[in-house]
Amino acid sequence: MLVDSFGRKHDYLRISLTDQCNFRCLYCMPQEHMEFMPPNELMQANEIFQIAKIFVELGVNKIRLTGGEPLIRKDIIQIVSQLATLPVNLTLTTNGYLIEKHLPLLLEAGIQSINISLDTLQANKFKQITQRDGFQKVWNAIQLLLQNNRHVKVNTVLMKDKNYDEILDFVNLSIHHPLHIRFIEFMPFTGNEWEHKQVVTQQEILDLVRTNYDLEKLTDEKHDTAKKYKIKGAQGTFAIITTMSEPFCGDCNRLRLTADGKIKNCLFAAEESHLLQNLRNGKDILTIIKQSIWQKKARQGGQFPDNFKEAESDKIINRSMISIGG
Ligand code: SAM
Ligand code: SF4
Numbered sequence: 001m002l003v004d005s006f007g008r009k010h011d012y013l014r015i016s017l018t019d020q021c022n023f024r025c026l027y028c029m030p031q032e033h034m035e036f037m038p039p040n041e042l043m044q045a046n047e048i049f050q051i052a053k054i055f056v057e058l059g060v061n062k063i064r065l066t067g068g069e070p071l072i073r074k075d076i077i078q079i080v081s082q083l084a085t086l087p088v089n090l091t092l093t094t095n096g097y098l099i100e101k102h103l104p105l106l107l108e109a110g111i112q113s114i115n116i117s118l119d120t121l122q123a124n125k126f127k128q129i130t131q132r133d134g135f136q137k138v139w140n141a142i143q144l145l146l147q148n149n150r151h152v153k154v155n156t157v158l159m160k161d162k163n164y165d166e167i168l169d170f171v172n173l174s175i176h177h178p179l180h181i182r183f184i185e186f187m188p189f190t191g192n193e194w195e196h197k198q199v200v201t202q203q204e205i206l207d208l209v210r211t212n213y214d215l216e217k218l219t220d221e222k223h224d225t226a227k228k229y230k231i232k233g234a235q236g237t238f239a240i241i242t243t244m245s246e247p248f249c250g251d252c253n254r255l256r257l258t259a260d261g262k263i264k265n266c267l268f269a270a271e272e273s274h275l276l277q278n279l280r281n282g283k284d285i286l287t288i289i290k291q292s293i294w295q296k297k298a299r300q301g302g303q304f305p306d307n308f309k310e311a312e313s314d315k316i317i318n319r320s321m322i323s324i325g326g
Helices: 045-057 076-083 099-108 123-130 135-147 160-176 202-210 276-280 285-294
Strands: 012-016 062-066 089-094 113-117 151-158 180-185 215-217 226-231 237-241 254-257 262-264
Touching: 012 045, 045 076, 045 254, 045 276, 045 285, 062 076, 076 099, 099 113, 099 135, 113 135, 123 135, 123 160, 135 151, 151 160, 160 180, 160 202, 160 226, 160 237, 202 215, 202 226, 202 237, 262 285, 276 285
Parallel strands: 012 062, 012 254, 062 089, 089 113, 113 151, 151 180, 180 237
Antiparallel strands: 215 226, 226 237, 254 262
């Protein structure tokens, strides 16, 4: 069992497969000075499996693949097929662009629930945000997953000047489709030019939705980062991930493994420990994992003030989101 000094049990591992991506989302990938990891420093498929197995022996029962874009890995079939043999709930966060190509793999691996990132329902705006022309392909991917009876969560990062005006359109989507929209508060990472003025908070979202719809609060599950709601009679739901305005660290069960094989005990942790390097040197990584978890800070890597509006993004020691793995 992986327990930290605050008694929090950790059973959920997010593995980043790469820091590269076929999109260039403004809030995720630094527009300047982006240096990608050298290929020989990335975990290879069998190393991912070996490290994941150790986490599973230590009590991890859920693994999410992320990145960068996980589905661009050339060896994605080997990675997913191997991880699917572990006794875990295996899942994925993807931009959706390559879903159609890899659908047989995802079905074969028994992946039931998939998170697709989509910040706008307007093709032109999609191109502005991701710097790629992919709206139709991502929308088709969502439809394809629904046709195959997958549980689809749509991750939408809200930013005041980008997509505040689409909140009701996304909520409307949850009425007419069995989709689970998750509004994510914009978070600061290295190189993403975060400003607190761009954050759309839970309160602002609820105030807006309430003026238009009758809302029902759903019960949140243990360790849930999202506060769930439903519009009366809707096929789907919507939720808000309140990392900035109402952090949910007290109940955190998540750990991260970067694509270059370092454990991060928190999304905002400044400290990282080398698992891959030690594994390659034949060292026992179990102790390193336990030590890292024990050192986890109470809240947000110990790097944020109580009021997120006072956060100074250039003082936060971290990586860019694309190289952490969200
Ligand atoms: N490429 C995949 C995707 O886009 O779903 C997986 C990696 S991406 C880093 C994982 C999630 O992090 C996405 O839902 C993305 O929208 C979210 N994300 C990236 N930068 C963010 C930021 N600055 N604030 C909040 N969420 C962010
Ligand atoms: Fe790529 Fe996902 Fe980051 Fe967009 S959010 S740049 S799709 S990793």
